[in-house]
Amino acid sequence: MEPSTPRTVEILKSDRTEEVFLVIANIPIQAVLPASDIERARSWYSEKLGLEPVSTSPFGDLRYEAGGVQFLVYQSNLAGTNQATAAGFSLENFDEVVAFLRSNGVTFEHVDFGEMGATVDGVITTPDGQKAAWFKDSEGNTFALSMAD
Numbered sequence: 001m002e003p004s005t006p007r008t009v010e011i012l013k014s015d016r017t018e019e020v021f022l023v024i025a026n027i028p029i030q031a032v033l034p035a036s037d038i039e040r041a042r043s044w045y046s047e048k049l050g051l052e053p054v055s056t057s058p059f060g061d062l063r064y065e066a067g068g069v070q071f072l073v074y075q076s077n078l079a080g081t082n083q084a085t086a087a088g089f090s091l092e093n094f095d096e097v098v099a100f101l102r103s104n105g106v107t108f109e110h111v112d113f114g115e116m117g118a119t120v121d122g123v124i125t126t127p128d129g130q131k132a133a134w135f136k137d138s139e140g141n142t143f144a145l146s147m148a149d
Helices: 006-012 015-025 038-049 094-103
Strands: 032-035 062-066 069-075 085-091 123-125 131-136 142-147
Touching: 032 038, 038 062, 038 069, 085 094, 094 131, 094 142
Parallel strands: 032 069, 085 142
Antiparallel strands: 062 069, 123 131, 131 142
């Protein structure tokens, strides 16, 4: 295979390519979260977060909306295998939301960041006063809560 020529680089930098990237940049992104038991997930989102699906697909996928953004919960045998944060909420009223979620039975994770600190009672507070917390849904998906900037 021959190395790319300057003409190839020019094609990659064409207006059409830039236009495609601009279109993608304007499309809202959504979280897509797996569930090993879709009905258990439906109950958890309703009981713990107070969310009801805005629609259900013919396959049983649940579409939710929070803060004007939609996310999808779908049936998968791979649910619970991701150990990283799957989605997050940026909050104006962090303490109130954490208290509400706790009152609904949500358990916050203990996270240890080594020298940067660790959560205390499920919440980490940075030296400048910012707070964050993490919890898992019924399917093992990790959510982050953070204070809005």
